[in-house]
Amino acid sequence: MALNHVVAAAINLAAALLSIPVIAAGIWLSTQTDNACVNLLQWPLIGLGIAILAVGLAGFVGALWRLPRLLLAYLVAMLILALSLASLVVFVFLVTTGSSGRPVPSRAFLEYDLDDYSGWLRQRLDSASRWDGIKTCLASTPICPSLNQTYATAEGFFAARWLSPVESGCCKPPTRCGYTFVNPTFWISPIDGAVDPDCAAWSNDQAQLCYSCSSCKAGVLQNLRREWRRADLILLVAALGLLAVYAVGCYTFRQAKTDNLFRRYRQGYT
CATH class of the missing domain: 1.20.120 (Four Helix Bundle (Hemerythrin (Met), subunit A))
Structure with a gap:
């Protein structure tokens, strides 16, 4: 016993x-x-x-x-x-x-679409007040600013195969928007007006960038x-x-x- x-x-x-x-x-x-x-x-x-x-x-x-x-x-x-x-x-x-990401022309990194993720996860980010808190938190991190120290040229940035989903979705405009590279977090808008909501949401203001974009939410979900x-x-x-x-x-x-x-x-x- x-x-x-x-x-x-x-x-x-x-x-x-x-x-x-x-x-x-x-x-x-x-x-x-x-x-x-x-x-x-x-x-x-x-x-x-x-x-x-x-x-x-x-x-x-x-x-x-x-x-x-x-x-x-x-x-x-x-x-x-x-x-x-x-x-x-x-x-x-x-x-x-x-999703595990989608290739884009002339880019080594992947981009992400919010519709590719489960409805439960998307709902966790859908609330405007909740996302405001998340994007404020992301903006306070060195994730995006550090890209400017790592990539000095467009060629180097476009060849960045290991760009993280958050960096790809939140720190730059989507490739389809046709913005011109100045540095990883500063881009020149095309002459044509942006129809895509993500293209219109992009801002060169370093506190805003693409934190209001659906691509940023998708990048966060891919990281999660x-x-x-x-x-x-x-x-x-x-x-x-x-x-x-x-x-x-x-x-x-x-x-x-x-x-x-x-x-x-x-x-x-x-």
């Missing part, structure tokens, strides 16, 4: 340790500029990770000090958390389906998609590990109860 309780305690401690990659994924997302500005996934992840840690430690205490009620509460709570994590993995995968997919791989491994540990924990708990009943049965006949 003592060995069973030690094994159960070790299993519950392993469940608590599986919270670390969940919390780490949330913290990593919070360090990414676009995620910090949009502020959607990182705090739910950190909160879920802390809950898994707390429940796992409660199960560890319950197993080590032989508290059946606490262990039963642990099993119920951990099942809910494990299923919540697994559901979140599936949800993130589904809402991040969409890329970073959420990376985090989702970590969450998938954590979810599978948590479900496996939970299954072993249930078996150990059941075996301990069976051994306890058998011991009482034997004591009744001795």
